[in-house]
Amino acid sequence: MIGNIVKKEFKELFILSTILPIVVIAIVYGSVGQMIGNVGETIKEKPVIGIVDMDDGNFSVVAMSVLTEAAKVVYNGTDTEEGLQEVRKGNGVALLAIPENFSQNIYDNRPGEIEIYWIMKGAGMMDSISSGTVEGLVQSVNQEISKKLIQQDSSSDPALVLNPTTRVDTTFFKGKEIKGLSPSTLGNMLVSQSIVIPIVVMMLIIMAGASVISSMGLEKENKTLETLLTLPVRRSHIVIGKMVGSALVGMIMAAIYMIGFSRYMTSFQVADVSLADFGLALGMPDYLLIGISLFVALLAGLALCIVLGTFAKNYRSAQALVFPITALALISTFIVMFKDFDTIPAVLKVLVFAIPFSHPMMAIRALMLDNYWLVIGGIAYTAVFTVIMVGIAVRIFNSDRLLTGSVRKRAGLGRLGWGFRR
């Protein structure tokens, strides 16, 4: 008896429209993971660096020995500018400069400075892996010099023996020279400053998208759609009305969610660091652009949902159709959080750019780094995407498809006596 019920339930639930979105999304996730690359491999790879040694003392020899063994050195000389050029050419992470009197300072009980010129490529969480490896190398240099100091018994200052070197960081990132910050610190600050927008966008799209798709499913399930379509109102007004109504519901739901989420995020905030101190502040025009980007992305998402909603046969099938939207929003959110747009492979760039929700997620970081073209281009693309989607939705609303569904399949069933209601 139970087997009979299980069989019936399985047949009811395991249908193409339920399975297909999950299969497609599984493939997309798999491909995205493949394209982003393997974190383990990145960690194992030797970082590419350049070294400028202007000291040539005992301790700089120790440092050179550690660095050359653990890293791929593309420049080893005495000219910082030339070194930077070589590191850039070799797609390297940093140029480490050991200044004159490095060893002498340590012998004089003063920490030896290591100047690190970082070439930062992206501000995503995964983009700082290589710089993290170099930071580890610098730590190793520190330890080796400590050992040497202990062996030689050449210092009486325990603090210096434990930390004989200090770092002076300068980060070059997208045309900006940021003094005093390493890529990992800068990346963390940028991620923490720009994490809220992706979450807001994701929640807005998911909440509002679910509302509009469910609304289409309910119109069909409650048999109200036919009445609506025979009223003296333009199809485009029906589409826009549904979009705006769902946007309002979605915004209220997302706002409620964000109240809880912002309190959750506040609990993790350790220090109040201002990016403005490093020339990474946003002005009013920037906030305006973020607002526009968010608004057009919401419209684009809803227009896409309306098109998807036309495939809903009832409330249950509408729920399954929310899944692709959720997955697209999640893909955008994760890619934007973990990788920078500039550091992802070309195919993934196209995918991220094509998903309209990505643009407001990327906007804050892009505007901080004065990358206006990415933001304005994103807004233009999203607006065009919205217009096309609304056009498709209106076309579907004007066609038989909305009421009759898949013609070929139904025609076939018609011969079996299950076809169209004529």
Added chain:
Amino acid sequence: MKAVEVRELVKDYGNFRAIKGVSFEVKEGEVFGLIGPNGAGKTTALRVIATLLQITSGSITVFGYELPKEAGEVRKIISYLPEEAGAYKNLTGKEYLNFIARFFGEGEKFHRIVEKGLEIANLGERINDKVDTYSKGMTRRLLVGRALMVNPRLAILDEPTTGLDVINAREVRRIINSAVEAGVAVLLSSHNMLEVELLCHRIALINDGRIIASGTAEELKKEYDARNIEEAFVKAIK
């Protein structure tokens, strides 16, 4: 002027032909019934005239407006009641009537439309309850009220009394007759032969996408030497 003029209407769903060259007319102030078994093409014909489906070939005019070119104008003068239609479950009956009335008028006109809807639906205090709590009969009365309150020139009613008990079905038929007395042309479909005989001035018998006979009930009974329309229909399809 003719309320509806259908000429050689063909409607395909992909490679399936649902209507195979149907022609008929509905005059002003008359009730015209399309009767036939399930799957005969009644609902498809009504949906095409109600601007919901595209025409494959043939022509349709509604009070002189040509479909699909003037679909917007047609929607202003028709009212369509689909079979087993529903209303928005989270609205009250009155809110639903208000929602529909706003598409047809503002100010005083809006209030007149809603008042008429309330009168036709005749749901008393229950009109202020959510539609979700209504019985099938109450929902149907609300929907008939919705369809006729806007003073359409043509009411297209698909199986208007289907699923209703005798009392509710009689009430719906009474409402339709009142609307016709007020000058509304009605095009309805039914497979209830008794209802058709009671309501319709003229009838078309439709089977397998074709009209096989048409005329008044008396004419059809005479033509097929039948005691009632049901018998005439059975003889017609043989």
